[in-house]
Amino acid sequence: MVVTVLSLHQLTCFLATYEQGSLTAAAEELGYAQPSVSEQIRSLEKSLGVQLFRRVGRGVVPTTVADTLRPHAERVLAAVEEAQQSVQRVKSLETGTIRFGMFGTARLYAGAGLVADVLSRYPGVRVELIGQNSMDVQEDLRRGRLEAAMIAVPSVNSEGLEVTPIARDELVYISRDPARLETPVTAHRLALASLVMPETTWRADDSTRKVLRQMLHETGRNPQTRIEVEDVETAVELVGMGYADSVVPKGAALQLLPRLAPGAGWASLRPRQYDTFAIVHRAGATLSIAAQLMIELATARIRAIADPL
Amino acid sequence: MVVTVLSLHQLTCFLATYEQGSLTAAAEELGYAQPSVSEQIRSLEKSLGVQLFRRVGRGVVPTTVADTLRPHAERVLAAVEEAQQSVQRVKSLETGTIRFGMFGTARLYAGAGLVADVLSRYPGVRVELIGQNSMDVQEDLRRGRLEAAMIAVPSVNSEGLEVTPIARDELVYISRDPARLETPVTAHRLALASLVMPETTWRADDSTRKVLRQMLHETGRNPQTRIEVEDVETAVELVGMGYADSVVPKGAALQLLPRLAPGAGWASLRPRQYDTFAIVHRAGATLSIAAQLMIELATARIRAIADPL
DNA sequence: GGAAACCACAGGCCTCCCCTATGGTTGTGA
DNA sequence: TCACAACCATAGGGGAGGCCTGTGGTTTCC
Known part of the structure; x- marks a missing residue:
C-alpha cells in the first residue's frame, strides 16, 4: 500500500x-x-x-x-x-442497510409486516431479513455476520449469546379429520399419528421437533414422520390434502390453514407445548440503533400474534 | 469551514x-x-x-x-x-504551467523560439510568457505573480530584486534615408532628428528611451519624438514609409526591417549605446526547476542574437 | 519616518502516535 | 477435554508533531 x-x-x-x-x-x-x-x-x-x-x-x-x-x-x-x-x-437511519436475523416460521407471519414497519418509518433504508433456520442464524450471530436476531428458543445453544424470551406460541396439531381434533392430542395419539413435518434439513435442530421429541420421550416413544418436507406451506398443503397430519406453531396454523388447507382445523396438544421466541445477540455487545429498532418492532409484531412473556 | x-x-x-x-x-x-x-x-x-x-x-x-x-x-x-x-x-515538468516574464522587444525576437524550446523538451506543459513592458514585469516579480523574468536592465529598480545581466544589444538608428546612415549618429544629430518611438505608455520607464535621454542629457539636449506609438512593429513600418526615423535594439532592427521596412537601413550611434538584458528574480528566492529551465533556455536564445556578457 | 500588517523563528506544553509487553477470549486439534 | 494457537484489548513509555505565546524582520501604507 x-x-x-x-x-x-x-x-x-x-x-x-x-x-x-x-x-x-x-x-x-x-x-x-x-x-x-x-x-x-x-x-x-x-x-x-x-x-x-x-x-x-x-x-x-x-x-x-x-x-x-x-x-x-x-x-x-x-x-x-x-x-x-x-x-x-x-447512523440516523436515513439510508444504509438494516440486517436482522429471523428464522423461518417467525418470518413467515411477521416478516412482511416487520419490513413494512421499518420502511414506513425510515423510507430510505435497505432491509435484510436473514436466515432460514434458527441454527444458521445462530451461526451468523456467533460469526458476527448478524448483530441481532429473533429465534426459537428450545434450539438455542446460548453459549456466548444473550437470549431474551419475548413471547411463546403454542404448538397445535392440524388435521383434515375433524374427529382427531375433538379433544387435545396426547403424546400417545401423537406417537401413532401419520405426520408430515417441515424443516427436513434441520430436523436435528428444529425447535418444534425438539419440543415434540421431549414430549414423546417422557412417554417412552419416538416421533414418527411419514413425510418430510422443507417448508411449512408444503406441509400444511399436504395436511389439507389429507395425506398426513402435522404439528406447527399456532400462529402459522391460523395464517396458513384458511389459505392452503381450507378443510383442515387444529387442536391443542396435551399437555400444551410451546415454541418460545427470543431476541438473541452476542453477549456483551452494545447494540446499534438499527438493531434496537428491529428488536422493538419485531417484538411488537410477534407479541401481537403469539402470547407475550 | x-x-x-x-x-x-x-x-x-x-x-x-x-x-x-x-x-x-x-x-x-x-x-x-x-x-x-x-x-x-x-x-x-x-x-x-x-x-x-x-x-x-x-x-x-x-x-x-x-x-x-x-x-x-x-x-x-x-x-x-x-x-x-x-x-x-x-514537478517533473510532465504537465503544469511554466510562467516566465519577458518584456516586449526581447519576446519579439526570442519568444516563439523559447516556447518551442520548452515544448520540444516537455510536450505536456503549458507555457505563459508574461509582460508587455519591463516595468509591469518588475511589478509582477515584486508582487510574487512572477517567479523570474528576462528584462531590460537600465530600467530596473533593483531594490529587492536580484539582477543577472546576460547579454547586451546595441541600439541602432534606423531610417529610410541612406544619407543619414553613412556615419554613426551622434547625440547632436539625434537631437535634431524626427523620431518615431514605441512604448508610449511606458515612455518614462522604457529602457531604450532611458538610454537615449542619458546620451542626450550629457550634451545638454532633450530627446524629441515626432510620433508616439505603442509597438515596435508600427514604429518600424513608419520608418519604412519615410515619416520618421527611430532608435531600436539591433536585434529588433535586423528582424523587422526586411519584413516591415524593406527600403530602410540602420547605423550605430556614437558613442555606441546598449540595452542590457538580464535575468531578474526576487532576492533570496530559491528558484523552481521550471524557472531554472526557462532562464537557461532564454539566456541561450538571447545570447545567440545579442552580445553575450 | 513611523505605524501597521504580515511572515518566520524559538521555546514550551501537550496531545497523539507507535511501540513492547501482557492478559483475556475464542477456536482448533490432539 | 485440555492445551495450544490465533487474535484482540489494555497498559505504559518514548518520541514526534501540533499548537501556543512571544519576538524579530520585512514590507506597505500613511
Whole structure:
C-alpha cells in the first residue's frame, strides 16, 4: 500500500491560505494561531518537495504548483466530507442497510409486516431479513455476520449469546379429520399419528421437533414422520390434502390453514407445548440503533400474534 | 469551514482491516504493530460515533456501516493519491504551467523560439510568457505573480530584486534615408532628428528611451519624438514609409526591417549605446526547476542574437 | 519616518502516535 | 477435554508533531 505523506490538516490549511492569500487570514478562519498554519504549509511543501506559495512582503502568492494542487485538495476534502455524511446518514437511519436475523416460521407471519414497519418509518433504508433456520442464524450471530436476531428458543445453544424470551406460541396439531381434533392430542395419539413435518434439513435442530421429541420421550416413544418436507406451506398443503397430519406453531396454523388447507382445523396438544421466541445477540455487545429498532418492532409484531412473556 | 474529525491514517487502517478481516493482518500489511491499528480503528469509531467492526473471537467482521464507509474511504485515498501524483507530474515538468516574464522587444525576437524550446523538451506543459513592458514585469516579480523574468536592465529598480545581466544589444538608428546612415549618429544629430518611438505608455520607464535621454542629457539636449506609438512593429513600418526615423535594439532592427521596412537601413550611434538584458528574480528566492529551465533556455536564445556578457 | 500588517523563528506544553509487553477470549486439534 | 494457537484489548513509555505565546524582520501604507 502506498504510504500517505500528506495529511488532511495540511490540505485544509493549504486551501484556506490559497483562498485568503494570507497565512494570518487563513489561521483566523481556521481558528489557529498564525505560526501553526505557517508550519503546516511548510511541512506540506517539504513533503511534496515543491514550493506552493511565494512569500512576498504582504501576504503570500500561490505558485503554479499550488494552482495545480488546489482542485485536487478540494476533491479530497469533499470526499472526506461525503464519507462523514454518509456515515451520519446511516447512523440516523436515513439510508444504509438494516440486517436482522429471523428464522423461518417467525418470518413467515411477521416478516412482511416487520419490513413494512421499518420502511414506513425510515423510507430510505435497505432491509435484510436473514436466515432460514434458527441454527444458521445462530451461526451468523456467533460469526458476527448478524448483530441481532429473533429465534426459537428450545434450539438455542446460548453459549456466548444473550437470549431474551419475548413471547411463546403454542404448538397445535392440524388435521383434515375433524374427529382427531375433538379433544387435545396426547403424546400417545401423537406417537401413532401419520405426520408430515417441515424443516427436513434441520430436523436435528428444529425447535418444534425438539419440543415434540421431549414430549414423546417422557412417554417412552419416538416421533414418527411419514413425510418430510422443507417448508411449512408444503406441509400444511399436504395436511389439507389429507395425506398426513402435522404439528406447527399456532400462529402459522391460523395464517396458513384458511389459505392452503381450507378443510383442515387444529387442536391443542396435551399437555400444551410451546415454541418460545427470543431476541438473541452476542453477549456483551452494545447494540446499534438499527438493531434496537428491529428488536422493538419485531417484538411488537410477534407479541401481537403469539402470547407475550 | 467544517472541522475534519477523521484522518487519512484512520481511513488507511480502516480499509486494510476491512480487506484483511483482521487487525493483525492489517497491521502487518501496513507495517505497524497490531495495537496501533486497533487504536486507529477505535478512534475512528469513536469520532464517527458508530461501530465499524464487530469483534468476534477470530478476527473482526465489518458492520453495515463499514460497508457504507468503504467506498467513500477508497475515494478519499484515491483522491489523495491523485493529488500527490499531479504535483509530482508538475514537478517533473510532465504537465503544469511554466510562467516566465519577458518584456516586449526581447519576446519579439526570442519568444516563439523559447516556447518551442520548452515544448520540444516537455510536450505536456503549458507555457505563459508574461509582460508587455519591463516595468509591469518588475511589478509582477515584486508582487510574487512572477517567479523570474528576462528584462531590460537600465530600467530596473533593483531594490529587492536580484539582477543577472546576460547579454547586451546595441541600439541602432534606423531610417529610410541612406544619407543619414553613412556615419554613426551622434547625440547632436539625434537631437535634431524626427523620431518615431514605441512604448508610449511606458515612455518614462522604457529602457531604450532611458538610454537615449542619458546620451542626450550629457550634451545638454532633450530627446524629441515626432510620433508616439505603442509597438515596435508600427514604429518600424513608419520608418519604412519615410515619416520618421527611430532608435531600436539591433536585434529588433535586423528582424523587422526586411519584413516591415524593406527600403530602410540602420547605423550605430556614437558613442555606441546598449540595452542590457538580464535575468531578474526576487532576492533570496530559491528558484523552481521550471524557472531554472526557462532562464537557461532564454539566456541561450538571447545570447545567440545579442552580445553575450 | 513611523505605524501597521504580515511572515518566520524559538521555546514550551501537550496531545497523539507507535511501540513492547501482557492478559483475556475464542477456536482448533490432539 | 485440555492445551495450544490465533487474535484482540489494555497498559505504559518514548518520541514526534501540533499548537501556543512571544519576538524579530520585512514590507506597505500613511
